[in-house]
Amino acid sequence: MPAAPARPTRPHRPLGLRPWRPVAALAALGLLAACTGGGTDGATPDPTPSAVTLRSAVTLPDAPTTVVPDGTAAGTALAVSAALFAEAPVAVLVADEAPEVVAPAATAAVALGSPVLVAGAGVADELDRLGTTDVVLVDDDADGRAALLADLPDGLRTYGVDAADPALADLGLAVGEEQEVDDGGLVAAVAALTGPEPALLRAAARSDGATAPTASPSGTPGAGSADASSSPGQDDVLGLPTTTVEPPTAADAAALLVDTHAAPAGTAVAAATARAAGLPVVDVPGADPRATSATVQALTGVDTVVAVGSSFGDAARLGPRVASASTGVELPGGGQLVFPDPASAPGVDGKRYVALYGTPGTAALGVLGEQDVPATIARAEQTAAPYRSLTSDTVVPALEVIATIASAAPEADGSYSRARSIDELRPIVEAAQAAGQAVVIDLQPGRTDFLTQAQQYAELLAYPHVGLALDPEWRLAPDQVHLRQIGSVGIDEVNATADWLATFTRDRQLPQKMFLLHQFSLRMITDRERLHTGHDELAMIIHADGQGSQPAKADTWATLRQGAPDVRWGWKNFYDEDTPMLDPAQTYAVQPVPDLVTYQ
Secondary structure, three states: OOOOOOOOOOOOOOOOOOOOOOOOOHHHOOOOEEEOOOOOOOOOOOOOOOOEEEOOEEOOOOOOEEEEOOOOHHHHHHHHHHHHEEEOOEEEEEOOOOHHHHHHHHHHHHHHOOOEEEOOOOHHHHHHHHOOOEEEEEEOOHHHHHHHHHOOOOOOEEEEEEOOOOOOOOOOOOOOOEEEEOHHHHHHHHHOOOOOOOOEEEEOOOOOOOOOOOOOOOOOOOOOOOOHHHOOOOOEHHHOOOEEEOOOOOOOOEEEEEOOOOOOOOHHHHHHHHHHOOOOEEEOHHHOOOOOHHHHHHHOOOOEEEEEOHHHOOHHHHHHHHHHHOOOOOOOOOOOOOOOOHHHOOOOOOEEEEEEEEEOOEHHHOHHHHOOHHHHHHHHHHHHHHHHHHOOOEEEEEEEEEEEEEOOOOOOOOOOEEEOOHHHHHHHHHHHHHHOOEEEEEEOOEOOOHHHHHHHOHHHHOOOOEEEEEOHHHEOOOOOOEOOEOOOEEHHHHHHHHHHHHHHHHHOOOOOEEEEEEEOOHHHEEOHHHOOOOOOOEEEEEEEOOOOEHHHHHHHHHHHHOOOOOOEEEEEEOOOOOEOOOOHHHHOOOOOOOOEEEEO
16 A cells, blocks of 8 residues: 555644635624633723634544444544544534534534534543634524533633524625535535535425424524624634634545445534545445445545444455555446445445356367457457346456366476466457456366466456456366366365465455356365355355256256355356257346356
């Protein structure tokens, strides 16, 4: 992973910063200022006050990946504030995460460059850590604002905002057009807020048909509407003479991740704090940033994230996923997952694959070698096309390329396996990449082992769209010969190869790779139930290679699935050996529907 940028340092006060467009006093925002440390009525202002600029200081966690686990809205708000702000002269405080309160609070926070906190234990300590002197209280009820005020420590200036009728633009805050949002769209609306004039967010009518209540002006400290004649000037932020606000400088290459499908408590509040700090908010469907093209593009170049919700897993799980997404490299069909799961969240599209099998330049080993490389690419697309009308998933053309070929006689190394050179295979690998097609390198190792041969093709496996297939039929014991015996492999060798490929993929921040196991009898993979399927970097497939009559193939399919580990499934159609070969509709009538269909 690239080195993280230098963290912003905490500035000293007072802040001698360049002036930014003034934000009118929140006391002129339908807000009535009150000092909890004592009243200011009758005080004589300094006739020549010094200009002051209020500016928060943004920071980032030391670790590149921080996960805020599920909890309360108050706890989430505190954690995100602590992660993103080193200093904040102003903070925004709400009683809870009700949309009618959070919507205008988010607008105020982004306009001020201030974090949003939710009332509860720890708020006073966080305000002290931030060096906060002024607190904006947002609620749709005067009594609610009074309760917020009562819980604050003495010595803070406070300002009440009527969330039911904020009228922020009329009263001086630099805001854009009013935007009505419903509960389901609140996080997205907050994520879209941009200073210096963020949209004024207002909650839509509630599902029961009611609208948010309108609070009457009250004499309660921190509540009510200011008299326009007493409103401070455009350079008197928070009612303080010659005081302006400048937005904080956002840290580069950082983002807040949310999962609106899981929607843990505090998500919208966390999004508001992130936007106030200048960080983008990225909604990650299914909590895997590799799952969609949109999330990969949004995280390209990002090296530090704060993720809200336990659905993201721990930092050890999320970190490598973000590192991969940050490269911006995508697999054929989009995103960085071989088989994204549509059931994980709305917005995630599934994938299926249709492949040609063989080796370039050799027609006898499969249809892939019956034509030159450009014609093979075209044929792969033509073969996949009829499947697209049969599924809502994205159908990706693919090539399974035999890299090591079982030989009748021993090779120079005694392996009974003839290896094709990387230079021989590179043209078809790169042509497939240019055409948006997936590639799987197939190994027929003879008397050597799968791991040794896989490592010999590391240069090709370094391509993001290239996966690996193991063909145990051609894995011989020391006394076996091809076509006299059917080969087999022990699960430890399979797992060792998978371990190596997973580490190889993670270390290079590559997208997920297809890891395919050919099988047509149970004895071909001994102890198959111990297959290690937990590699986040690999999508495992068992490919049923049976040929002949359709009843026989169906029996093989059913037998292989009995007691199988949790994997995806592949089906092979043989042009010459199947009687008859299934057409695309018949192939997708197989249950479960094959994730990969290969033609040989």
